[in-house]
Amino acid sequence: MRVLLIRPPARHTVESEVPEAVEAENLSYPPLALLAIASFLRDQSDHVCDILDAQLEDLEYDVIEKRVREFAPDVVGITCFTVQLSDVMRTIEASRRADVPYVVLGGPHINDFPKESLALEGVDAVVKGEGQQPLLELLACWEKGEEAKGIPGVIAHADDPIPEEDVYFSNDLDSYPIVDRTLVDYTQYYDVMGQGGIFTTMVTSRGCPYRCTFCNTPRHRYRVMSPVRVCDEIAQCIELGIREIYFVDDTFNITNRRVHELCDEILRRNLEFSWTVRFRVKGVDRPLLEKMKAAGCARIQLGVEQGTEEGLLRLKKDVTSAEIEEAFRLCREVGINTVAYFMIGTPVERSKQDVLDTIEYSIRLKPDFVMYNILTPFPGTTLYDEGVNEGVLDVEPWLEFMRRPNEEFKAQVWDEHFTRDELRDLLHYAYRRFYWRPSFVVRNLFQIRNISDLKRKASAGLRLLTS
Numbered sequence: 001m002r003v004l005l006i007r008p009p010a011r012h013t014v015e016s017e018v019p020e021a022v023e024a025e026n027l028s029y030p031p032l033a034l035l036a037i038a039s040f041l042r043d044q045s046d047h048v049c050d051i052l053d054a055q056l057e058d059l060e061y062d063v064i065e066k067r068v069r070e071f072a073p074d075v076v077g078i079t080c081f082t083v084q085l086s087d088v089m090r091t092i093e094a095s096r097r098a099d100v101p102y103v104v105l106g107g108p109h110i111n112d113f114p115k116e117s118l119a120l121e122g123v124d125a126v127v128k129g130e131g132q133q134p135l136l137e138l139l140a141c142w143e144k145g146e147e148a149k150g151i152p153g154v155i156a157h158a159d160d161p162i163p164e165e166d167v168y169f170s171n172d173l174d175s176y177p178i179v180d181r182t183l184v185d186y187t188q189y190y191d192v193m194g195q196g197g198i199f200t201t202m203v204t205s206r207g208c209p210y211r212c213t214f215c216n217t218p219r220h221r222y223r224v225m226s227p228v229r230v231c232d233e234i235a236q237c238i239e240l241g242i243r244e245i246y247f248v249d250d251t252f253n254i255t256n257r258r259v260h261e262l263c264d265e266i267l268r269r270n271l272e273f274s275w276t277v278r279f280r281v282k283g284v285d286r287p288l289l290e291k292m293k294a295a296g297c298a299r300i301q302l303g304v305e306q307g308t309e310e311g312l313l314r315l316k317k318d319v320t321s322a323e324i325e326e327a328f329r330l331c332r333e334v335g336i337n338t339v340a341y342f343m344i345g346t347p348v349e350r351s352k353q354d355v356l357d358t359i360e361y362s363i364r365l366k367p368d369f370v371m372y373n374i375l376t377p378f379p380g381t382t383l384y385d386e387g388v389n390e391g392v393l394d395v396e397p398w399l400e401f402m403r404r405p406n407e408e409f410k411a412q413v414w415d416e417h418f419t420r421d422e423l424r425d426l427l428h429y430a431y432r433r434f435y436w437r438p439s440f441v442v443r444n445l446f447q448i449r450n451i452s453d454l455k456r457k458a459s460a461g462l463r464l465l466t467s
Contacts, residue, residue: 112380227265263295307361
């Protein structure tokens, strides 16, 4: 069968919790999940599979329809995030106008809301969990003209049972084929905080065992790739001319031992590239950072979220302010850049001064970059359930949006103490306060490496200023 996997454009995203300037930069990463599925289908079958990244190209829907018609797929697979549900619906409609026989949805939204997703007009089936093996079996079924029934991980009928657990191809991530990044124009993706070289993302583990109340990352079956398998994929990236890799594991340092072993393998094979990771604060120590620095780690992203013990406890971050401050101090001493993530408008911020204190705390940590978000509790998270139970959040608007996606929908914020407008004003103040300090501007001017790096950073800065 001919299969076209589509990442929808981000034209009608649910009103974001981050400024447009920051959001725009987050759209520049490759569609890693679709690349993994396409690589798997090509490795395991004779199906013809291609990817249309309508987000990267910012395609209009008539252009999507034209591109779909030109490829003439038997099946269109669309990746679905809750905040892009309106764009997903428009992509479904464009595919149907192009006379596609089957449309299937997968992605994070389906994991949380499979029945609601199946009920969307134009959808033939949804895949819950990791899509490789379920989609392969679904294609085999449709290819034989059979009804899609009894396929683990696939829901194709209103009366199909919802799988209690996600379906996996293997508990051993080494069993997955290495992602073929040439299925897209991999040279067009970039990282505004990076060094300006060819950039990609990579996953070396799946799942997360922790319980942060604002996150809905799958917590069961945490699995990792071996250091050898990870380095095999890194080596292929380097052969393509890629010199910057962002490891987008939900949490890279579940154990320090694993990170040490990976760094040892990178050093043993003399793999020269720059890399970024998402880290938990707890467990950061000097020997680990020094090993990472030697292996090419240039930047660590640390989820701080709050600067008070009360806030950290409410979000179940399992860390103290003292541990946070020590982690950032060690990174500075070792010479690894840091990105700090913060939330404003959390349940423990009851006054404007509380939010301003969070902003000032973020500056005192002296990170190289900060990403501020307005707390937006999404369905499927513990914090969302708490908000509904406490009467702060109303479940009906989200349910209505999932049934009938529309462009006017706005995600609820935690408005117990602030209005949405007040939080937006505080958010924009936070970005201006951090990024327009003379010391920050001067430091980053000296770090610009080439003209493309200058253009990207100048563009981001101007968008941030005007927003």
